[in-house]
Amino acid sequence: MPSTIDRYIFREITIPFLLGMTAFTGALLMGRFLKIAEMVVAKGVPLSKICLLIAYLLPSFALVTIPMAFLLAILLAFGRLSADSEIIAMKASGVGLSRLMAPVMAFAVITAISTLAIAVYAVPAGNTSFKELLTKAIEGNTDLDIRERVFVDTIPGLVIYVESYNSNSRTMKGVMIQDDRKPENPLTIFAGRGTVSIDTRSRRAHLLLEGGSIHNIHEDSYRLVNFREYELNLKLDQSIRAISRNELDMSLAELNAGINGSAKDPRLRKDMELEYHRRFATPFACFVFALAGVPLGIQNRRSGKGGGFAVSIGLLIVYYIVLSAAKTAGEKDLLNAALAMWLPNVIFLALGGWFFFRSAQEKSVLGPLAPAAIADFFVKIFSGAGKTR
Template sequence: MRLALPGFSILDRYVAREVISPFLVGVALLTFALVTGRMLKLTEMVVNHGVTLGEVGHIIGLIMPAFLELTFPMAVLLGVLMGFGRMSSDQEMTAARACGVSLYRLAVPVMAFAFVVYALSSYFAFSLRPWANSHLRLTLYELSQSRTTAGLREKVFNSSFPGLVVYIDQMNDADSTMTGVMISDARDPKQQNTIIAKRGILLPDEKNRSITLRLFDGSIFGVEQSADTSHVTSFRVYDLSISPEMAMGVTDLDPEEMSYPVLEQTIHEARAKGKPDYLAETELASRYTVPVATLLFALLGVSLGLRPARGGHSERFGVSVALFFLYYSLMRVSETLAQRGRLDALVAMSLPNVVFAALAFWLFYRAASDRGDQGRGPGDLIWDFVERFERSRQPA
């Protein structure tokens, strides 16, 4: 017995099924591609920091919301292109429109599905991703306390910490004490230091969620390149602070970790002080605007999917990647303008949506009203560009 959803006809369920299947495949493939890009760093954590595979799986689970937030819009575009492309190639779209079913009616299940994905993407942006990012920082801190010494080996120049090279003559893993320590500190290119100490110990700082490398009885040899001077300083006790993000190679993403109320409060407090926090304002604006791309890509996919592609699914996949790359590039430019205060954050982050909304509505109107040339489907400019590019690559 098949469950019938109220208000959804057989046509709606058929179109939705044709779109959802490639959408799920697209989410899996695109997410896997993003995770693969992090595999080198994750492998380094296993090898150099002694992190277990279970802990790596936990870290992947925490960064997955950020990945899915990016893959959802592209997967929707890919799913609609594949689904409508398949139905168009089999003349099902021609048959449906010959029976009086308009493109507006065919787009109803697609846009309904897009609204569901939009709601899910908004939930990720406003709630799940900030929660996951804050827990990721806490997880990295906990790992850094127990695993940092695993990445330090005796009588080896260790480069586990970016900007630091650590040499240890002897190390006791039981109490994290070290003897014969030499450190090259090049985190500040303008002032590079070489630190030599008889003894050292790693101390966790739970309040600041950092690690302190406390050194005893040593000297600091410093070189200032701008002034072309050097200095030598002796010390009895010297503390070198290392953040867990530095230990694990994670950049500072404070606005992305804030919940919606905290983010709004941060923005209002910064405005009240006369020093706007453009990073926080850009993050808040992106949470509103980026999920909207899901709806625009769905509408765009309906129009572009009506025309059969010579290259089949591979060509449609290439077009979806190209369109998403264009959107992502516009988003990065808008993000830069907003973070530098050149434009209001909401206005700047809305620019990619405005461009794609104009393109999507124009192509959909042409397709729905059959205003294209005879025998040519909507989106001819895009498809013709793809075909010309393919011909240019073929040997003469």
Template sequence: MNRLTAPFYRIHWPLIIYRHLWRECWDIFAVGLLAITVIVFMGRITRVMQMIITKGVSLIDIGKFCVLLLPYLLLFTVPMAAMIAVLITFLRLSNDNEIMALKTSGVSVLQLLPPILAFALVISSTALFFSLYATPWGNQEMRRLLSEVTKRRADLGIREQVFNNDFEHVVLFVNRVPTSGGPMEGVFLSDDRDPQVPITIAADKALLLFDLKSERLIMQLFQGRVLRLSEDATSFHSIEFETYQVPLELFKFVPKPKSEDEMFLGELRQALAQHKPGTLDYNKLLVELNRRFSLPVGACIMILIAMPLGISTQIKGRAVGLIMGLVIFLLYYLLLTAAWRLGQHAIIPPGLAPWLPDFIFLFLAWGLWRRSRRDIPIGAGAFEVKRWIKRKFMKTVDGGQ
């Protein structure tokens, strides 16, 4: 190799490898993200879809629900798919002896890190965007959409053939609630809001309408009878009607304060300043504020775990890589949930709680990289312990004989 060609090889030889690793990670990531998001999405949307389909809400609203649910799901599925992509990529390289070929060519494990590190930074930046902006926006819009749908279809909360006593001083029984949003049939209503003059209404049909001006519900009844007890409780008065309207407060559409998962970063900081340190509300806000940053950092750490894990694992098959990745992410999520609960109740410092899984997995990443650089496969330690126990056991048996 002459002096003219040497720089060419030194520059372009790693770039070919980097481009290959970069493309393979993104290809597997795209497929994995689609599959995992669909699976998780179907599990989350089932309950909402049951209510929507059975109550006849429009397809447009169904589409809006699906779109608004995606940011929260992608906050978790993007890091999961990225970690699995890196793990499967290096499992394949290791099983096909490509890692061994690269090492014999003078390429170390650390020299393969730049494209994976760049991939991890892109994923972490994406997770940070979802954590700080997309997820709070989706949660806010989801609550607003639920409120609008409930106002337009006030009968969504009415269960048929059940005495609905969830409403203050009102008991409502409906024999049939049509899914298409038409009139309810076989309506019985007991109204004790005025304890001096309670009334009972029975009607063949009824409609629940939302009055935008008064911000309250109106029940319009058809073909029925009103039974009213006299003030001295000695007689009943019965009145038949063709149409009759009863104002109701079945749902209170009073604006509720935002929950911590609906707040943007500035709103979280303002809310923290309004609460006393040490209180439950303060701890919740502080945990949520730190969680917004710990999740993207955790995504980067898990990708850095996946690379040495894929290199050092002597097991073939992409299914194994998928299972390993899911198990690792599940452990991270369980640790995050436990730390989140402990932080809210100040069992551990609330500001430190969301970072605890990151510290644990960072230590795990350091251990895996150390083993990978020394070419120690995963499971070698367990094999050595097993061989040591067997040797000690055989010595004991021979000594006893």
């Protein structure tokens, strides 16, 4: 049966955890939402599909935000308990630091299991559904998405620029088209005006250009053709770029099969191996953050919530820098894939153990690296220099 202290600490962690999840998810969503708006909203996709696309992205966000929010919650909760001297009161009542870790570890188990389930099942399903819905949304578009004074490259190998465009009459003025669909024979087309007509059944667009010229530069030759009328036929299906599946969209069974030989490309096999181990290493980070977060939160007496947030962001930045460096080393075969993905956890687990040991002894968790110790070190150096003179 959980004691009153367990329930109290558990509740103290829960509220900042939910707030942290909301804040971190919103921050990650803003960056992706701009891309979704650029790719989808301009093509007239309904709001319901846009919301569904965002929902499919949430599992990949949660894989990162759950450990982040958990660390923030621990630092804020124990920072508040320490600032109000409640930690001192608990210790005076015979409640040691190891006993305070029990509810934190229980919360870590919940977050780790949730993150593991999301990594194994929700992320590949969400990524696959996102790409499928995005493809269907683009396929449903029956326009060239021509905009005034914007270089439109909806169709691969073709860039269209117009000075003015009337969407009602579908008339253009000041047209420039760069046609690189045949790389060996690139064309640059200029026209004073033009008209666009769309055949929705055949999904074809017809551009009737008037009063212009075609410029062709091939090797050492240059050719100029002036025209009164020039018709350009385009197939709208070409505007659908192939959205291929990668290791992030694969289930554990698919990753395992690719690692064991079905993936012919060595680089793809390495990426699949790294992704396989990442899906287990990321949930384990919850236990690492629990061990490191509690002593750091207790030490953070004076700076309050702002200090807790700053410490959490700093620790997360260092963690993900180490993770990124280890992953790069794994991609370049400098490290084994399993070691590359688990190395940050091993390093921070050892660091967290050191923090916990020093905190249990009522010492500064940073020891000789603490700001006060560093300041005292420099004071001694400069005072010694002054005496020498």
